[in-house]
Amino acid sequence: MNRAHALxxxxxxxxxxAAASAQWQGLGFALTPVAIHTDGAGVPTGTGNRCAMxxxxxxxxxxxxxxxxPSRTLAGFIARYEGAHILSLTVNDTHQAQxxxxxxxxxxxxxxxxxxxxxxxxxxxxxxIVSGVPRLQLIHHLTPELVWRAEDLxxxxxxxxxEEVLISAQDPAxxxxxxxxxxxxxxRPDPAGxxxxxxxxxxxxxxxxxxxARLLPDMPSLxxxxxxxxxxxxSDANRAVTAHNIGRPVDxxxxxFASGTAVLFRPGGG
Numbered sequence: 001m002n003r004a005h006a007l008x009x010x011x012x013x014x015x016x017x018a019a020a021s022a023q024w025q026g027l028g029f030a031l032t033p034v035a036i037h038t039d040g041a042g043v044p045t046g047t048g049n050r051c052a053m054x055x056x057x058x059x060x061x062x063x064x065x066x067x068x069x070p071s072r073t074l075a076g077f078i079a080r081y082e083g084a085h086i087l088s089l090t091v092n093d094t095h096q097a098q099x100x101x102x103x104x105x106x107x108x109x110x111x112x113x114x115x116x117x118x119x120x121x122x123x124x125x126x127x128x129i130v131s132g133v134p135r136l137q138l139i140h141h142l143t144p145e146l147v148w149r150a151e152d153l154x155x156x157x158x159x160x161x162x163e164e165v166l167i168s169a170q171d172p173a174x175x176x177x178x179x180x181x182x183x184x185x186x187x188r189p190d191p192a193g194x195x196x197x198x199x200x201x202x203x204x205x206x207x208x209x210x211x212x213a214r215l216l217p218d219m220p221s222l223x224x225x226x227x228x229x230x231x232x233x234x235s236d237a238n239r240a241v242t243a244h245n246i247g248r249p250v251d252x253x254x255x256x257f258a259s260g261t262a263v264l265f266r267p268g269g270g
Contacts, residue, residue, distance in 0.1 A: 002096035003184030004089035007162050007202030008139050009051070009058045010230050011086035012259050013077035017063035021050050023258040024061065028157025028246050033118065036065065040112030047071050049115070053152040056201050057162025059230060061259070062086075077135075083260030084227035086135045087165055087204070089183055094125040094140045097184075101127065101138075104181040108138075122146040129182060134167065134227050136182050158240040163266060164203050164231035168212040169194075170224045176206045216262045217250060229262025235269035 014020035021031055029052040037045045046069025052059040064071050077085040091097045094110060101108050106129060114123045120143070128137040141147055169175035176195035180187040183197055183204070190196040193211030197204045212228050213219060219228055231253075234241065238254055241247060246265070247256030253266040 002091055002093045002100050004091055004138060004182070005200045006090040007057045007165055007199060007204070008088040008090040008141075009060050009162070010084050010165050010227060010261075011049075011060040011062050011088065012082075012084045012261055013074050013086075014061055014063045014082055014259050015078050017048070017050065017061060017065065020061050020063070020259045024052060024059075027256050027258055027263060028155055028241060028244060029059070029159060030152070030155045031061070032152055034065065035115040035117055035122075038114050038116070038121075040114075042114070045069065045071070047074060051152075052155065052159065053148060054155075054162050054232070055148075055153055055160045058147075059162065059232075060086075081222050081226070081260055083222060084134070084230070086137065087167075087227060088126075088137050088139045089199070090201075091127075091138045091140055094127050094138060097138045098127050100184060101129070101182065106181060117146050119146050119149065132178060132182075133225055136179070138182070156240060157244070157246060157265065158234045158236040158269075159232045159265070160235040160268060161233040162202060162230060163233045164205055164264075165227060166212065166215070166229045166231065166262070166264075167204065167206045168209050168222070168224055168226055168228040169206055170209070172206045172208055175225055179204055179206065215252075216255060216264065218255075218257075219262055220257070220260060222260065227261070229264060231264045231266050233266045233268040237269055238265055238267040241265045 048065035172194035194207035247254040
């Protein structure tokens with residue numbers, strides 16, 4: 001199966017990982033310890049992350065952690081804005097996905113990546129579409145048991161699922177067509193004013209700036225196109241986020257912001 005079947009993660013580029021971590025912890029997320037990224041040969045790349053791991057998907061805070069090894073990619077992201085820049089979708093076969101993309105006119109390299117965890121080396125295969133904005137990639141986890149661990153899935157805000165990634169674009173049809181080719185999934189109209197791609201786990205909504213402003217009131221102005229935010233479903237009907245006064249009530253849940261990224265907590269469970 002080389003079509004995307006899940007939202008894997010949204011990655012948020014930040015200049016100060018400690019400060020960004022404090023913001024996300026303030027929204028009730030429990031973050032994993034700092035993990036150092038390495039390339040396919042096991043050499044540190046200079047970047048690292050902390051993640052809010054969910055039962056489905058996760059949110060990644062990524063930053064340069066070794067100033068002696070700066071990242072031109074991250075520097076470019078942050079120069080544009082600090083916030084969400086990378087959307088990763090899960091596939092079961094990156095080699096076949098790469099072939100599918102080539103047939104769709106999208107040339108993308110196959111890359112091996114890893115990061116150290118306190119339980120071992122988590123390894124991934126990726127197919128990054130490096131020319132797109134926002135950055136899109138397909139990913140296959142070779143060691144999912146080292147990424148999704150039970151002790152990392154409990155959050156004070158009761159976050160459970162990365163349900164939607166929200167993309168704002170001047171031309172939602174053009175952006176949607178690209179995402180359709182990358183995901184290998186059909187594009188459908190979104191009643192809010194744009195398009196949606198539904199995956200077996202999660203969905204991508206591509207909306208006009210006006211539609212996004214209605215969905216995410218007080219959203220900071222960001223250059224388009226951009227990943228404006230994420231929708232996170234909670235397991236307790238939003239009781240924890242309400243009790244801790246996280247965000248504010250809006251249609252569909254409670255809305256908060258951290259690191260230039262909107263987080264819409266949608267009630268689930270009971």
